[in-house]
Amino acid sequence: MSLKPSRLAMALTLGAALITPVAAVSAATLEEIKQRGHIRIAVANEIPFGYVDMSGEAKGAGPDVARQVMKQMGVDKIEWITTSFSSLIPGLRANHFDMVAAEMAVLPERCKQVLFSEPNTSYGEGLLVAEGNPNDLHSYQDFVESEHKVAIMAGADQLEMLQALGVPDNRMVTISNNADAISTVSTGRAAAYAATSLTVSELAKQGKGVEPAANFTDPVINGEPVRSWGAFTFSMESQELRDAVSEELAKFKQTEEWKNILTTYGFSETDASESANRSTEQLCAG
Numbered sequence: 001m002s003l004k005p006s007r008l009a010m011a012l013t014l015g016a017a018l019i020t021p022v023a024a025v026s027a028a029t030l031e032e033i034k035q036r037g038h039i040r041i042a043v044a045n046e047i048p049f050g051y052v053d054m055s056g057e058a059k060g061a062g063p064d065v066a067r068q069v070m071k072q073m074g075v076d077k078i079e080w081i082t083t084s085f086s087s088l089i090p091g092l093r094a095n096h097f098d099m100v101a102a103e104m105a106v107l108p109e110r111c112k113q114v115l116f117s118e119p120n121t122s123y124g125e126g127l128l129v130a131e132g133n134p135n136d137l138h139s140y141q142d143f144v145e146s147e148h149k150v151a152i153m154a155g156a157d158q159l160e161m162l163q164a165l166g167v168p169d170n171r172m173v174t175i176s177n178n179a180d181a182i183s184t185v186s187t188g189r190a191a192a193y194a195a196t197s198l199t200v201s202e203l204a205k206q207g208k209g210v211e212p213a214a215n216f217t218d219p220v221i222n223g224e225p226v227r228s229w230g231a232f233t234f235s236m237e238s239q240e241l242r243d244a245v246s247e248e249l250a251k252f253k254q255t256e257e258w259k260n261i262l263t264t265y266g267f268s269e270t271d272a273s274e275s276a277n278r279s280t281e282q283l284c285a286g
Contacts, residue, residue, distance in 0.1 A: 027237035038077035040097040044085040047202040048265035049103035062101030064261045072248040086155030092235045103230030111284035117246040119229040122274035126200035127213035128193040135191045139217040143167045151190035158194040182207030
């Protein structure tokens, strides 16, 4: 799938990278991580992909799978770091952590800045709308010609999707994290929030006055329905670590335990099977 590059997203990411000092030391190798005794893994507090619960425990499809993969690699201790989604790539580039377990979608523009493992998950899109869906919104395409505004999270790939469909920038409202989506929609600041179907479902459970848009139609770009493939993310200097993770992930994905993790967090059988239908090389090539 090829999406129109987002100049705004690129500017935000590159700008953050420029104001974040790059660490003097290079990214740690797998052997150095083992000698250190722990690996630093970042999440973006996005349910169900990767988050830290009230007790401080990391959960989600990314962390649960990463925990098992690290165990297979002989790394028993993980230092979990929580940051905003838009800070994940700059944080990797600045060596603030060794790996990201946020199920970040593998996109060509991101592949120019970071390394991705082979896909761990696959997931579709959705819309969070006000209760009763008063504006009758059922697709991203609905914002192309209407006057309604749609909210997106800073750094998320829904920006590229909406731009590729022709949604004007002045109809997009950028919020810093998913936690702001419920109030943004319920107060009418935006008519809907564009996110993955899993994120939308979780937000609808948490807040009052909002719900997932029923009969949602997947966006079609370049003749193909949009689907994302999420993977673990690494700095450009961490190819050895990335390769080791991909190797162990491939083994773990053959087990029922991997499927059970995805099911626990709301991923469907289709999501699980689709995760093997694209390679990172294909996704990075667009």
